[in-house]
Amino acid sequence: MKLKLTALALACGFATTTSAQELGTITQDKVTQIVSTLSADDMEGRASFTPGIDKAAKFIQSEFQRIGLQPIPGEDDLLQSFGMYRVAPVEKEAKLNKSKIQPEHIFAITDKKELEWKHKGKQKVMKIGEDDDFRNVLRALKNEQEDVLVLVHPKHQEIFERYQHYMGQGSVKKELGDGNSKVFILTDQLSPKKYSIEIENKIEQLQLTNVAGMIEGKRKNEYVVFSGHYDHIGIQTPVDGDSIANGADDDAAGTTAMMLLAEYYKKQAQPERTLLFVAFTAEEMGGFGSKHFSEQLNPDQIVAMFNIEMVGKPSKFGPNSAYLTGFERSNLGQLMQQRLEGTTYSIHPDPYPEQNLFYRSDNATLARLGVPAHTISSVQIDQDKTYHTVNDELEQLNMEHLTNMIRAIALASEGVVNGEDTPTRVDKSQVK
Structure with a gap:
C-alpha cells in the first residue's frame, strides 16, 4: 500500500494540501465499475423519455444515497423532476x-x-x-x-x-x-x-429528471457545482447489428467523474462552500435539465461550475491533460492551473474555438447568468469518429486517463471548494 501511495504522490507532484492517500480513494476499479454500468447495453443509450434513462437515474440516485448526499436546496428528494411537452x-x-x-x-x-x-x-x-x-x-x-x-x-x-x-x-x-x-x-x-x-x-406531456445531491458547506449559501449529463441519444440505425448508442464518453465518462468527485469530497472534512453534484437530463435535446436546475437557485450564489463532458480519451495536449471551454471568460481556468502546478496534470484553453463547445454543453445556461461555468473535456472533437454514433462504447475509453482526469479535477477544484479561490464572474453581455 505504501508503494502505491508513494507512486501516486510522485505522479501528482504533491503540490497541494490534498494527500496522496485521499486521491487514492479515486480508484480505476471504481471508475470502471460506474462508467461500465452507465454505458451498458441495458441502459439502451439513455435517451430522454425512455426506460433506459429512468434506469440510469435510479442507479445514480442509489449511488448518491450510498455516498450520503442530501437533497439540494428547495428539494426534498435526490430526483429533481419537472414536466415538459x-x-x-x-x-x-x-x-x-x-x-x-x-x-x-x-x-x-x-x-x-x-x-x-x-x-x-x-x-x-x-x-x-x-x-x-x-x-x-x-x-x-x-x-x-x-x-x-x-x-x-x-x-x-x-x-x-x-x-x-x-x-x-x-x-x-x-x-x-x-x-x-x-x-x-x-x-x-x-x-x-x-x-x-x-x-x-x-x-x-411528459417528465424529465435531474439527479442532484449536496454536501453542505460551512458557507451554506455559497455553491460550487459539479455536473455531467447522463442522457444520450438512445437507439440508432444499426451498424453491423449494433443499434445502441451507449454514450460511454458522451457522457457516461463525465457523469462518472462527477459521481466519484461526490464520493471523494464526502470523505473529506466539511467543505467551506456547499457542493452540489448534478447529473443533468436532456442535454442532447437542448439542455433542458440544466435550464430547470438554474431556475431553482440564485445564480449570484453559485461561485463556480465544473461541468465535465467527454473526458474518457486523452487530449491533444498529451497524458493527464484536459481543456476548459470558454477559458478566457473567467479566471477559473487560471485558478485550476495554479492548483495543478508541480503535478503531471494540466488544464489548457479550448483548442477548438470553431466548434463553439462553450455553448454546446450544460455550462452555457449558468454562464449566461454570469456564473463562472465551464466544461472540462479532453476529447479531440475534430478527430473523434465515435461521437454520437453506436461506436461510443466502453472499449473506446482509456480508463487510466479517465481516472487521472477525476483526480486532476479534485486537485484543481480544491481552492474553490475550500474558499481560498473565488473566480471572476462571466460577463453576461458577452455570452450569446
Whole structure:
C-alpha cells in the first residue's frame, strides 16, 4: 500500500494540501465499475423519455444515497423532476414547385399541433447552401422571430439526417404557446417559386429528471457545482447489428467523474462552500435539465461550475491533460492551473474555438447568468469518429486517463471548494 501511495504522490507532484492517500480513494476499479454500468447495453443509450434513462437515474440516485448526499436546496428528494411537452411528428407533406418531397427529407421545430403553409409571403425563406455551416445557421435561427422555411443543400445530407432522426423522436418544449416555427427541407431546389407544407404533430406531456445531491458547506449559501449529463441519444440505425448508442464518453465518462468527485469530497472534512453534484437530463435535446436546475437557485450564489463532458480519451495536449471551454471568460481556468502546478496534470484553453463547445454543453445556461461555468473535456472533437454514433462504447475509453482526469479535477477544484479561490464572474453581455 505504501508503494502505491508513494507512486501516486510522485505522479501528482504533491503540490497541494490534498494527500496522496485521499486521491487514492479515486480508484480505476471504481471508475470502471460506474462508467461500465452507465454505458451498458441495458441502459439502451439513455435517451430522454425512455426506460433506459429512468434506469440510469435510479442507479445514480442509489449511488448518491450510498455516498450520503442530501437533497439540494428547495428539494426534498435526490430526483429533481419537472414536466415538459414532447411534440412528435405524425404526418409530414411538402411540395416545392409542385414536386413532392419525401417525408424523410423534412423536419420541423415547432410547438404547434398543425402547420399549413403556402407560398403567400408569410414565411421567411432561408437557405443553407453548399458552402454554409449548418450548425452556425441553426444557432442563428434560435433568435429568429418569424416562421422560417429553411432549404438545405444535399451536401449537408448527413447532418440533416441526424437532426431529422432526433426530431422524429419528438422535440421537447418547456411551454406551448404562440412561438414561431421552422421547417427544414433537404433539396436542391433552393429558390422555389411555390411551396406548400402540411405538418401534423402529436403533443404529449411528459417528465424529465435531474439527479442532484449536496454536501453542505460551512458557507451554506455559497455553491460550487459539479455536473455531467447522463442522457444520450438512445437507439440508432444499426451498424453491423449494433443499434445502441451507449454514450460511454458522451457522457457516461463525465457523469462518472462527477459521481466519484461526490464520493471523494464526502470523505473529506466539511467543505467551506456547499457542493452540489448534478447529473443533468436532456442535454442532447437542448439542455433542458440544466435550464430547470438554474431556475431553482440564485445564480449570484453559485461561485463556480465544473461541468465535465467527454473526458474518457486523452487530449491533444498529451497524458493527464484536459481543456476548459470558454477559458478566457473567467479566471477559473487560471485558478485550476495554479492548483495543478508541480503535478503531471494540466488544464489548457479550448483548442477548438470553431466548434463553439462553450455553448454546446450544460455550462452555457449558468454562464449566461454570469456564473463562472465551464466544461472540462479532453476529447479531440475534430478527430473523434465515435461521437454520437453506436461506436461510443466502453472499449473506446482509456480508463487510466479517465481516472487521472477525476483526480486532476479534485486537485484543481480544491481552492474553490475550500474558499481560498473565488473566480471572476462571466460577463453576461458577452455570452450569446
